[in-house]
Amino acid sequence: MAAANDDPALARNPANFRPLTPLLFLERSAAVFPDRIAVTHGALRRxxxxxxxxxxxxxxxxxxxxxxxxxxxxxxxxxxxxxxxxxxxxxxxxxxxxxxxxxxxxxxxxxxxxxxxxxxxxxxxxxxxxxxxxxxxxxxxxxxxxxxxxxxxxxxxxxxxxxxxxxxxxxxxxxxxxxxxxxxxxxxxxxxxxxxxxxxxxxxxxxxxxxxxxxxxxxLSASIPRHPVYLWTLPMFHCNGWCFPWTITALAGTHVCLRAVRGAEMWRLMAEERVSHMCGAPIVMATLLNTPEAEKRALERSVTFLVAAAPPPEAVLRAMREAGFEVCHVYGLTEVYGPSVVNEWHEEWNARPMAEQAALMARQGVRYLALEGLAVMDPATMAPVPADGTTLGEVMMRGNVVMKGYLKDPPATAKAFAGGWFHTGDLAVTQPDGYIQLKDRSKDIIISGGENISSIEVEDVLYAHPAVAAVAVVAKPDETWGETPCAFVELKPGMSATEAELIAFARERLAHFKAPRAVVFAEIPKTSTGKIQKHLLRARVQAS
Missing domain, CATH: 3.40.50.12780 (ANL, N-terminal domain)
Known part of the structure; x- marks a missing residue:
């Protein structure tokens, strides 16, 4: 059928080819659902x-x-x-x-x-x-x-x-x-x-x-139906709100604006506006879960929460499920328009014990339908790592939802796209079923006595302690081992724990060399999108 490709009469023309753009989503929704509420903000209904x-x-x-x-x-x-x-x-x-x-x-x-x-x-x-x-x-x-x-x-x-x-x-x-x-x-x-x-x-x-x-x-990846009610907990300045300004508009949904993320206000809006969907980092989950019971509101419908950033701790995922939220775990970066990997949930997993479900949900998953390529590779050889759940490699992506490049920075763009793939800088394994699971950022791996320690693995264990609200683990210089894990911990209101108690808790659940040697109780610095700023913590331990 070469003629189907070479026939000049079959060339592009205005009738059969138009540039793809999300701007037309608004024109369609305004034409089809002109009186439907698009935006709420306080008393405003637009x-x-x-x-x-x-x-x-x-x-x-x-x-x-x-x-x-x-x-x-x-x-x-x-x-x-x-x-x-x-x-x-x-x-x-x-x-x-x-x-x-x-x-x-x-x-x-x-x-x-x-x-x-x-x-x-x-x-x-x-x-x-x-x-x-x-x-x-x-x-x-x-x-x-x-x-x-x-x-x-x-x-x-x-x-x-x-x-x-x-x-x-x-x-x-x-x-x-x-x-x-x-x-x-x-x-x-x-x-x-x-x-x-x-x-x-x-x-x-x-x-x-x-x-x-x-x-x-x-x-498609979050199975969002027509006319969702979306609560804006994710900043729209972050990756253009993961493209949700255009997503919700395409579905003629309602954008529920929220000036600042506060626990009581989120619960109020979820109840009064009958919110169906929201997005955010694990810190938003923690804010919801830690809201005083007197300030929480009964919800008439289940709320789907798309969570990204660092892998949510299993304890938090389990608590969200128990609180009635449907959690959809996604993963991505600024360079890929926000989320481009999703933990596709299998119905048969619902029959497993909650602990197993939480462990499965903590994985990043498989590529979005909009992403053409996802692999965990050896960055030196660009060969995929074995799907054994153990061998570390770098997460690579390719496709139409990868950025054009970095503005005015050809060297950085060339480095990011070396070998025809976008290099994320995230370290992961491929599980036997093909799902990828992050283990760390390349710069966050702790090398102690020649052994690699995933800071995420240590954090997940500490999050399971009932008194821990937030935790971040970084490398601390050590004369003997080169570096050892140091945990920065925020405790839940009204709860207590000691350094020795948390170290012992970790040693019971990890190989001893992976357990933190030091615990610092302090507020953990975060970006406005909920990402923990580990570079500030690393600078702090370097200076101590």
Whole structure:
């Protein structure tokens, strides 16, 4: 059938080929379900018709101010309705959305504004002092558009940098604006910066094709039905909220905005809004589980919780199941649009004891349908490791939901894509059934007396202690062994434990050389997305 490929009459044309983009999800939902509630935020209830019109007005207003193809528009916003709107309005100009972590320091934000060449920044007034401090460290001066709503802290409501009011800007736009489709589905839709724990953050570039595919991949991998009610516990600045602004919109679901993650408020919204889905790191799970009983609310429906970041401790997974949550374990990185691996659950596993179910659920799993390649490989030979559940290798990925590359950093991009695969830097094993299971980041492996110790393995054991709320294990220099495990521990409210008790607890459950030699009781530093900042803990033990 060579003719089927070579016939010039079968070439692409506007009737049979259009760039993939998630922007059309909003147009469809607004056309099919115009009166359905798209967004809730406090007393606000906004329909899909209204959401669509506001996004197009934003696009038109920005376009009239010169924003066009490839121009970056930054956003320094919490999970408020405007943050959802910029996920459509900015790329509807053919521009590039650059969401910025609101917990970054001013110097890093200054770097991002310079490196990403933002032409405008949309900022919630609570963060204007932070932006002002960033401007003091850079010559970059993007157009400032400020946002205020009923949830803006009273002390910040009058903050200004002399910019444009967001609502006023929208009045400049025409909801009838014929916004331009991306010129090419490979065009950038967003720019996301890595956490930069070992130097300057890198700018990860997403394209329209990957965003559309990952958004649909979320639907398939999490089995999300039409009209979900989604609680925004995951920051939308993190990997564009794992593409869920586009996923939930595609399903004409309701976006329940949440300015800050607080236990009682999450329980209230889950009950009153009848939430069906939410995403987050294990720390969000812990916040839910540790909410005082008096502040919890009865739920009318089961809530599906998509959890990622570090592998959730088995004890936490078990507690979530017992609390009535359906847990879907996913895994990914900024460079792959968020989650791209899912722990596909087998119905027959439900018959196993809860401890076995938790152990199975702690595995990362198999590739998303939107990801074409997933393997654990020897990074030196690029050969897959045996599926024996023991042999360590590096997790590699390839496919259409892998980033375009790192902005203005050809060496880093080439290194990340060496051998035709994206190198994640995560160490894992392949189980006999083909599921992958993370063992550590390559930089987090502890080498003690020539033996490799997985910090995750030690953490999982300590999490099983009833008094432990959070734990992070790092390498501590040791004159005899080179390095040994040191555990930083946060205890649950009202609970107690001693260093000797926790060390003994670990030694009963691990090979003795894997047990921590020291336990430090202290608050564990975390990023705004719930990831433990082990580099800070490593620096602390190095200095001690």
């Amino acid at each position: 329909s899909y018709r209204a959401l669509r019109d506001r996004c197009v007005q934003l696009a038109h207003a920005l376009a009239q101010r010169g924003i066009g193809r490839g121009d970056a528009v930054a956003a320094l916003l919490p999970n408020v309705p405007s943050m959802l709107e910029v996920h459509f309005g900015v790329p509807m100009t053919q521009g590039v959305l650059n969401t910025i972590n609101t917990r970054l320091d001013a110097g890093t934000i200054a770097y991002i504004l310079e490196h990403g060449e933002a032409k405008a920044i949309i900022v919630e007034r609570e963060f204007i002092p932070l932006l002002r401090a960033a401007f003091a460290q850079t010559a970059a001066r993007p157009l400032v558009i400020d946002v205020v709503d009923d949830t803006t802290p009273e002390a910040a409501r009058d903050e200004t940098l002399g910019g444009i009011d967001y609502e006023g800007l929208l009045t400049e736009g025409d909801p009838g604006f014929a916004w331009p489709m991306p010129a090419d589905e490979w065009d950038a839709i967003s720019l996301n910066y890595t956490s930069g724990t070992t130097g300057r953050p890198k700018g990860v570039v997403y394209h329209h094709r990957g965003a559309q595919l990952l958004a649909v991949g979320n639907v």
